[in-house]
Amino acid sequence: MEDQSRRARHEHDLNLASRKAEEAALRRFQATHWLECLVGPLGISSQPSEKEFLSCLRSGLILCNAINKIQPGIVPKVVEIHSPTQSLTWESQPLPAYQYFENVRNFLVAVEVLKLPAFEASDLERDNLEAGSSAKVVDCILSLKAYHEWKQMSGGTGIFKPPKSPLVLNSASRIHSRASAPILLDPCRRLDMSSGCDKQQSSESDTQQLEGFLSDLIVKAIVEFMVDTKENIDDNILTSFRNGNRDPIKLFNTIFSSCLEEEFQNKFPGLKSVLKDGHSLSPFENLSITGNSKNLKALWTRTKKDFEVLQSQLQSDLKQLESQVQELSVAALGYHKVVKENRNLYNMVQDLKGNIRVYCRIRPAFNSEAKNVIDFTGEDGSVVVSDPLKPHKDGRKVFQFNRVFGPIATQDEVFKDTQPLIRSVMDGYNVCIFAYGQTGSGKTHTMCGPSGGSRKELGINYLALNDLFLLSNRRKDITNKLEIRSCTGDDGLSVPQATMHPVKSTADVLHLMKLGEVNRAVSSTAINDQSSRSHSILTVHIHGKDVSGSALRSCLHLVDLAGSERVDKSEVTGDALKEAQYINKSLSCLGDVITALAQKSSYIPYRNSKLTLLLQTSLGGNAKTLMFAHVSPEREYLGETISTLKFAQRVSTIELGAACTNKESREVMQLKEQIDSLKKVLANREARIQLNKPMETARTPFDKNKAMTERTPPRPRRLSIENCSTVNMEKSITFETKKGSKTPSVKTRSRRLSLEGPRYANKDAEQIKILESTRKPLQSETAWLQESGQLQDAEAVTKPYGHICNGESMVNLCCQRAPRSPTSSAYQSLVVKTDSRTKIPSLQLPRTPEPPVLARNEGKTGMQGEHTTSSESQTPGFTNSTNGKGSQIRKSLRTIGKLINGSEKRNQQKLTEALSPVNGTSNINFVKLSAPSNPRALRRQSLTGIQPSDSSRRSSLGGNPTPSCGNENRNAKTPPPVHPSAKSMKRWQ
Numbered sequence: 001m002e003d004q005s006r007r008a009r010h011e012h013d014l015n016l017a018s019r020k021a022e023e024a025a026l027r028r029f030q031a032t033h034w035l036e037c038l039v040g041p042l043g044i045s046s047q048p049s050e051k052e053f054l055s056c057l058r059s060g061l062i063l064c065n066a067i068n069k070i071q072p073g074i075v076p077k078v079v080e081i082h083s084p085t086q087s088l089t090w091e092s093q094p095l096p097a098y099q100y101f102e103n104v105r106n107f108l109v110a111v112e113v114l115k116l117p118a119f120e121a122s123d124l125e126r127d128n129l130e131a132g133s134s135a136k137v138v139d140c141i142l143s144l145k146a147y148h149e150w151k152q153m154s155g156g157t158g159i160f161k162p163p164k165s166p167l168v169l170n171s172a173s174r175i176h177s178r179a180s181a182p183i184l185l186d187p188c189r190r191l192d193m194s195s196g197c198d199k200q201q202s203s204e205s206d207t208q209q210l211e212g213f214l215s216d217l218i219v220k221a222i223v224e225f226m227v228d229t230k231e232n233i234d235d236n237i238l239t240s241f242r243n244g245n246r247d248p249i250k251l252f253n254t255i256f257s258s259c260l261e262e263e264f265q266n267k268f269p270g271l272k273s274v275l276k277d278g279h280s281l282s283p284f285e286n287l288s289i290t291g292n293s294k295n296l297k298a299l300w301t302r303t304k305k306d307f308e309v310l311q312s313q314l315q316s317d318l319k320q321l322e323s324q325v326q327e328l329s330v331a332a333l334g335y336h337k338v339v340k341e342n343r344n345l346y347n348m349v350q351d352l353k354g355n356i357r358v359y360c361r362i363r364p365a366f367n368s369e370a371k372n373v374i375d376f377t378g379e380d381g382s383v384v385v386s387d388p389l390k391p392h393k394d395g396r397k398v399f400q401f402n403r404v405f406g407p408i409a410t411q412d413e414v415f416k417d418t419q420p421l422i423r424s425v426m427d428g429y430n431v432c433i434f435a436y437g438q439t440g441s442g443k444t445h446t447m448c449g450p451s452g453g454s455r456k457e458l459g460i461n462y463l464a465l466n467d468l469f470l471l472s473n474r475r476k477d478i479t480n481k482l483e484i485r486s487c488t489g490d491d492g493l494s495v496p497q498a499t500m501h502p503v504k505s506t507a508d509v510l511h512l513m514k515l516g517e518v519n520r521a522v523s524s525t526a527i528n529d530q531s532s533r534s535h536s537i538l539t540v541h542i543h544g545k546d547v548s549g550s551a552l553r554s555c556l557h558l559v560d561l562a563g564s565e566r567v568d569k570s571e572v573t574g575d576a577l578k579e580a581q582y583i584n585k586s587l588s589c590l591g592d593v594i595t596a597l598a599q600k601s602s603y604i605p606y607r608n609s610k611l612t613l614l615l616q617t618s619l620g621g622n623a624k625t626l627m628f629a630h631v632s633p634e635r636e637y638l639g640e641t642i643s644t645l646k647f648a649q650r651v652s653t654i655e656l657g658a659a660c661t662n663k664e665s666r667e668v669m670q671l672k673e674q675i676d677s678l679k680k681v682l683a684n685r686e687a688r689i690q691l692n693k694p695m696e697t698a699r700t701p702f703d704k705n706k707a708m709t710e711r712t713p714p715r716p717r718r719l720s721i722e723n724c725s726t727v728n729m730e731k732s733i734t735f736e737t738k739k740g741s742k743t744p745s746v747k748t749r750s751r752r753l754s755l756e757g758p759r760y761a762n763k764d765a766e767q768i769k770i771l772e773s774t775r776k777p778l779q780s781e782t783a784w785l786q787e788s789g790q791l792q793d794a795e796a797v798t799k800p801y802g803h804i805c806n807g808e809s810m811v812n813l814c815c816q817r818a819p820r821s822p823t824s825s826a827y828q829s830l831v832v833k834t835d836s837r838t839k840i841p842s843l844q845l846p847r848t849p850e851p852p853v854l855a856r857n858e859g860k861t862g863m864q865g866e867h868t869t870s871s872e873s874q875t876p877g878f879t880n881s882t883n884g885k886g887s888q889i890r891k892s893l894r895t896i897g898k899l900i901n902g903s904e905k906r907n908q909q910k911l912t913e914a915l916s917p918v919n920g921t922s923n924i925n926f927v928k929l930s931a932p933s934n935p936r937a938l939r940r941q942s943l944t945g946i947q948p949s950d951s952s953r954r955s956s957l958g959g960n961p962t963p964s965c966g967n968e969n970r971n972a973k974t975p976p977p978v979h980p981s982a983k984s985m986k987r988w989q
């Protein structure tokens, strides 16, 4: 092994030496060739040996001539050889030493002047000749040649940079140009060069040689540079370079491969791991520029294929992912739909149960640094409140509502959820929306919007009315007539000093609301600088007719309650303190009512405050009711927040029963119209009877009483129904019995009436009375106005708008109505007796018809029927269907018919009396009256289907048209049938 390696090393050394020799020879030949071209034949071969070459130059004469040709006169004195025949051969006699020394020295000085590489004069001496000693001389001559060429090209201007000598590059020892080898080793070329006669051939070979030389130089320079800078070169490569692998081509290939691999890795990270069969990029290390391009190509193709596979895989993955995402989104949509449906169903169930809907709204914190007590608000309506100072479990409370609006919820968002409820007003439902909460929690913001706020910030009041007007306009085509009127008035409406205004657009309502705002008491407190010091109630009554002729009538209450406040926190004094106390009292009464309703208590204390009286129909009636519970998020109001939320939670448990529409079919309306016309007929008849009265009253006291009774038959009957509609009517009965000792026993009458009107079979007389009396001013507004002649237009809609901060408003309201009541004085005294505590003398029972009682008590008095009509239209809850209404009205018609029939009978009686010779004029009257009465009676007969009979008179007063004995049998305790007029006369005597 050692021998082999030594031999190899030896071979290598030999190779190296021969390459060096070849290179030196080449350069020498170039120098010789150039000198001959410049100064003429040298007398040596064109490829001289080293010895030959130096010998011919030793005299220095050729060198001096050559340099003088390039730079004339640079060597001023050239020592010539004395014998011109003496040839310049190395074989010639040696010149004396001083001669050639002079020339050589002059030449070297000139070379130095031209800043060209020089040599030592001793390099030309014979004794110093050894292998490679001519190299410096050759370098000097080739530099001179380059200078000459440069000078020829540039004209000697500029700076000449002599070419670096291969000696300087250390080329002889470090590198070997492989490129030069073929040239040198090529025998043809060698031959060409050695011929040296053909100038053209010589220049061609020169160019080739030069190319080879240059490419060699380039490779060397690159390697040199890379090695010197160590840039991007692996240490291993350097080490191997230092250890002897100094072949520049190999080194260049190695470096190039490693760089290429690195580049490839950077461009395709992970490619190595993807490549199959354990293929790695290591083949790059073996690549050479010329030989391994196939490998590179194959690798490239494979990589490309792999890349394509990867791409298609990626695309299929993406498609799969897309379909999965689509499936997911469909599922998510479905989920949202189901959640929405669930919510709708839940709301529907709640609607069916008649639950009061409760929304919670959280005001934004005034101070962003304040500690927030609202921990969480959920889409499902849950709110979690926690005390930041008590982070443990006890500090957390969870509440559940129909919906929760966070601090960033806009007015529009809040309205959107409220809109369906508001729209149901147009379908005939009564709706009440009220805002509840601590002072400064945002009630007015929700209902009215901030004062001076933009149109976007307008509250529910405005948005609701706007929507109603919009709907009204949209339904114009399908509705005969639908109009909304807002009116506030002193004409028997809820609020004193209020006025009535028709409204045609939202702008009108806005204007009215602004007026209302001006009248509303507002003052600054420590909690709210714009604190409302009163409740605000905006009521809209809607009355419409559809194409089928059905009429609907409904009302919308929009209530902004005054806020509850702790006076120590609001720091109010004087009047404001009183207001706060009133506010708190009415709110606490509201709380009592809510508690009683939630517990389904038999007694609901509506009458304890005017607020609860006003909201009675919404809280305990057949309306759809929505409460907004407002809370402040700041920790300092935690107590109030929790109590508001607890209250709201309690409200949400109240079940009012399903709301029903106030729709009347065409049939019902026609029947009502008939009733109206019949009533008019009856009134005319009564009036005519009145005309005959003076003659009749002149007779006996009995006749007088009788006439009186006939004039006012309905009054006592109506009174008895309204006031005796409960079992326990002691107070009112006391009043009645005082008035008439002959009145039938209280118990008997009460029982009868309670059977007739089960809804009123309540143990608490006061409660019933208040309920009736307070319900009607709100709901029967229009009907009452129509009745009383205030509204001629049957479509009239009324809207009381005003504010109450204590009981006065309601009292005033009722007092306003009192004069219009036909029996006001009697009823007022009655009410005073029964309800002395709350002082509601003005709750006017006569003007508040009692539909169910009257409907069931039909046939008792004509006036009952009359009031039933108006009441029925106002209290749809009592007659759940139009069919029911129709049958009741038909019954009422029959009643009226009977009544008229009864009066016919009475007329006949009168006629008989008039036939006596005492009063001949009566005869004429009778004839005048009776002549048309027969056909009318017939018409009524056909209308009501009741045969005029002897018993008709009795039946017209509420009894059964069956024989009197039947009546007695049915109710043993009922007093014997008496003439109704006599009965009432006794009662009111």
Ligand SMILES: Nc1ncnc2c1ncn2[C@@H]1O[C@H](COP(=O)(O)OP(=O)(O)OP(=O)(O)O)[C@@H](O)[C@H]1O
Residues within 6 Å of the ligand: 362, 363, 364, 407, 437, 438, 439, 440, 441, 442, 443, 444, 445, 446, 450, 528, 530, 531, 532, 533, 561, 562, 563, 564, 630
């Ligand atoms: N959701 C909200 N977004 C922005 N500001 C609000 C919101 N709610 C309330 N505010 C602001 O908070 C302040 C108090 O609100 P607001 O007057 O409506 O309270 P309130 O409950 O009606 O008080 P009070 O019972 O004393 O009348 C107002 O300046 C109002 O603009």
